[in-house]
Amino acid sequence: MNQITNLDTSNYEAMAKAMGMSSLAVPTKEKTNSLARLRIHHTPLMGQEEIKGKMTNVEVVSGGVYKLEIPDSETYYAESIAMRPFLQRFMYKRFIKGNDTTPNRYVKTIMADNLNMDLKDNDGQFNCGKPAGYIEDFKALPEKMQDLIRQIKRTRVLFGTVDLVNPVDANGNSVDIDTTPFIWEVENRDAFKTMGDVFNKLNKMKRLPVQHYVKAGTEERKLPNGGSFYLPTAELDLSETLDMDNDTQENLANFLAWVANYNEYIMGAWNENMQKHQSVDTDIVNDFIDIDTAELV
Numbered sequence: 001m002n003q004i005t006n007l008d009t010s011n012y013e014a015m016a017k018a019m020g021m022s023s024l025a026v027p028t029k030e031k032t033n034s035l036a037r038l039r040i041h042h043t044p045l046m047g048q049e050e051i052k053g054k055m056t057n058v059e060v061v062s063g064g065v066y067k068l069e070i071p072d073s074e075t076y077y078a079e080s081i082a083m084r085p086f087l088q089r090f091m092y093k094r095f096i097k098g099n100d101t102t103p104n105r106y107v108k109t110i111m112a113d114n115l116n117m118d119l120k121d122n123d124g125q126f127n128c129g130k131p132a133g134y135i136e137d138f139k140a141l142p143e144k145m146q147d148l149i150r151q152i153k154r155t156r157v158l159f160g161t162v163d164l165v166n167p168v169d170a171n172g173n174s175v176d177i178d179t180t181p182f183i184w185e186v187e188n189r190d191a192f193k194t195m196g197d198v199f200n201k202l203n204k205m206k207r208l209p210v211q212h213y214v215k216a217g218t219e220e221r222k223l224p225n226g227g228s229f230y231l232p233t234a235e236l237d238l239s240e241t242l243d244m245d246n247d248t249q250e251n252l253a254n255f256l257a258w259v260a261n262y263n264e265y266i267m268g269a270w271n272e273n274m275q276k277h278q279s280v281d282t283d284i285v286n287d288f289i290d291i292d293t294a295e296l297v
Helices: 012-018 143-151 189-204 246-289
Strands: 036-041 045-051 054-061 065-069 075-078 080-096 105-108 152-165 180-186 213-222 228-237
Touching (some): 036 152, 080 189, 152 189, 152 246, 180 189
Antiparallel strands (some): 036 065, 080 152, 152 180
């Protein structure tokens, strides 16, 4: 922990690696505690309001706002946010719909600072079942494999602190919210790129993400059925350079510890489920080789 909290903030390469930016390096000429969940809420929240003496259903929180789910507390909403990103990680995730006997669940990999490797997942496999390496001809794959790959989400995981701008509760009432540490799993392809552009810009400038605020809003996209969904907009604020004070370094250490704890959990699940697969295979082999010699004679 002392090693983490005493990082040399003047050493860009060391800090950039800790913050998940090592894979973005510009080539030179030489060659856990629970965190609040941040996400975009796509549908409006409805409530009731008395209009001309009658209770009427009204929209109390519009769609396309940021939603901050705080563990053991309430959920808050805001049309825009100011976040201070501390680090990013990458992972794969896949949602598996349950049935009458099994609940919905996610298959998730460990978090890494890039996706240029095979990542162990909590099902005892790699990459949530996605084949390793570059797939040159997707359509040449078996249909089942194509369907599986479509279900797997490449996810950019952001850690940082966030301030909600003019936040409200689920009833649309104005509230005051302190700056809050968060995790945001960005899995939409366009959103993945939008937030990645921020880190790419910082990397080219040799700036650390924690040194600047990112002001974020949303923009609406229409669906063929007439519905809507929303994507983030992100503007890097270069007007101010934030200090790496003791509180900031403590937050960074906590985020890194959270990632390490999460990865330890996934690795434990991988070991357990991988061994289950192996034990099944061993039982099958034993059925073949456990033959009485007398029977052969």
